[in-house]
Structures are given as C-alpha cells and as structure tokens.
Amino acid sequence: MKNITYLVLSTLIALSSCNLFELDNYDLPAETLKGTVVDKETGEPILTDQGSEGIRVRLTELSWGDNVSPNPDFFCMPDGTFQNTKLFAGTYNVRIDGPFIPLIREDDRGVPLADETQTVDIKGVSEVTFEVQPFLKVEWVKDPEVINGKVRAQIRVTRGVSKEEFRSKIEPMGGYSDSFQNITDIQLFVSYSSTVGYRARDERWSSQLEFSGSSFNDMLGETITIESNGTIPEGRMVFVRAAARINFDTPRGSGTRRWNYNEPRQVLVY
Numbered sequence: 596m597k598n599i600t601y602l603v604l605s606t607l608i609a610l611s612s613c614n615l616f617e618l619d620n621y622d623l624p625a626e627t628l629k630g631t632v633v634d635k636e637t638g639e640p641i642l643t644d645q646g647s648e649g650i651r652v653r654l655t656e657l658s659w660g661d662n663v664s665p666n667p668d669f670f671c672m673p674d675g676t677f678q679n680t681k682l683f684a685g686t687y688n689v690r691i692d693g694p695f696i697p698l699i700r701e702d703d704r705g706v707p708l709a710d711e712t713q714t715v716d717i718k719g720v721s722e723v724t725f726e727v728q729p730f731l732k733v734e735w736v737k738d739p740e741v742i743n744g745k746v747r748a749q750i751r752v753t754r755g756v757s758k759e760e761f762r763s764k765i766e767p768m769g770g771y772s773d774s775f776q777n778i779t780d781i782q783l784f785v786s787y788s789s790t791v792g793y794r795a796r797d798e799r800w801s802s803q804l805e806f807s808g809s810s811f812n813d814m815l816g817e818t819i820t821i822e823s824n825g826t827i828p829e830g831r832m833v834f835v836r837a838a839a840r841i842n843f844d845t846p847r848g849s850g851t852r853r854w855n856y857n858e859p860r861q862v863l864v865y
C-alpha cells in the first residue's frame with residue numbers, strides 16, 4: 596500500500612511541474628482596425644446593409660504564410676464604415692466585397708488582372724480607407740411622405756460607374772454579358788430600426804419594384820415613385836430606405852447581388 600501511495604504522489608508532483616497546469620499567458624486580441632468605404636469619384640460614403648448582403652470585410656493575417664485561412668468575415672455598418680476591436684497585432688490583407696467594381700479581378704484561368712486590396716500593419720488603432728466605384732447611386736428626390744398609412748417615396752437611380760468603364764473592368768474576367776448591368780429591382784425597406792435595410796425590415800410594409808431585362812434603362816435619372824405595402828398604424832415612427840441593384844454578384848460566382856442604398860429617413864405615420 597505504501598508503494599502505491601508513493602507512486603501516486605510521485606505522479607502528481609511530476610504532472611504539477613509540467614506545462615499541463617500552466618496558465619495560458621497569451622494576451623487576448625485587443626488591436627483595432629477601423630475602415631471607411633467611399634465613392635472614388637465623389638468621396639461620399641458607400642451606404643450599405645448591416646448583414647451578409649452588405650459590404651463584406653475579409654482579413655487574412657499574412658504573418659502565418661501564404662496558405663493561411665482568413666479570419667471570420669464581418670460586415671460594414673449601414674454608413675459604410677467598419678470596425679474590428681478584437682485582433683492580434685500583425686500584418687493583414689484587408690479585402691472588401693460589395694456593390695462596386697471588385698477589388699480583386701482575375702481572368703477565367705485565374706490569372707490576376709487587378710488587386711486593389713490593402714495590406715495593413717495592425718497595432719493599436721489602425722485605419723484604412725477604400726475608394727471604390729459603386730454600381731449605382733440611389734438618391735432621395737424629396738422627403739418621403741405619408742398618405743393613408745402608406746409611405747410614398749420618390750427616388751432617383753443613376754449609374755455610379757459608366758457602362759463603358761464597367762465593361763472594361765469586368766469583361767476581361769471572362770463570361771461577360773451586357774445583362775450584368777441591368778437594374779433588376781428597387782426596394783423600399785420599412786422598419787422600426789434606424790439600421791433599416793434588407794436584414795432589418797418589416798415585411799408587412801416593405802415593398803419592391805422588379806424589372807426584366809434592360810427595361811429600367813429609360814428610367815435612369817428619372818423620378819421613381821414607390822409606396823410601402825399594407826397600412827402602418829397611426830402614431831408609429833418608422834425608418835425608410837431605398838435600394839437598387841444590378842444583375843451582377845460580388846464576389847463573382849457567389850450568387851450574392853448586393854444593393855446600393857440611400858440614407859435612411861425617419862417618418863411619423865399620422
């Protein structure tokens with residue numbers, strides 16, 4: 596029995612002296628990356644949706660070599676800014692994908708055509724600005740108004756990048772079609788939330804206009820009227836926002852067609 600007791604005590608002492616019982620003394624990730632996405636031509640922010648249909652941010656830490664997996668994706672806020680406060684210090688490739696000319700473009704053989712991502716040394720608070728070419732620009736023509744419990748909005752949709760430049764950037768990627776530039780739909784999102792958009796919409800009241808082929812082309816730059824669905828109860832304060840998108844997915848092949856937005860407006864239903 597004494598031999599068994601001695602053996603147990605010896606084993607515990609040996610284990611206590613090894614790394615098994617050492618505390619993890621690595622610092623928690625605490626570095627911050629702040630970013631802004633703006634229109635290359637106007638300097639205006641690229642307004643977006645706060646969700647997977649919005650502007651996607653992908654970070655890849657380059658310190659670990661060429662084959663490292665990216666960090667988990669995150670998304671811009673509706674005003675076109677993004678922030679991540681839980682990063683380890685290091686050198687990162689920063690890539691964004693959204694309703695604008697892709698930053699990374701390759702031909703159908705995988706040969707690089709352009710890489711407009713950015714490499715950033717992140718330590719403390721680091722900031723980055725991306726200047727992009729948005730597919731569309733969506734503007735309020737006038738403040739939305741309420742008529743019989745419905746929100747009536749008047750908007751204008753124009754191209755943020757010319758048809759010729761879009762084609763010059765996208766056609767070398769292969770499989771080009773003129774249909775990529777077709778405007779497919781206009782959405783009017785209604786919500787109690789100030790982050791109103793596809794991910795924060797009330798389906799009872801949000802509405803859409805759909806367009807086939809190139810049928811919207813004659814309406815570019817014209818005033819478009821769109822009304823909310825249903826009847827919003829009197830006395831409610833809601834937020835509304837319009838969005839439009841083209842028949843082109845970003846990243847290419849993802850199947851995600853992202854909207855360009857205007858800024859939200861607050862409306863009292865009376």
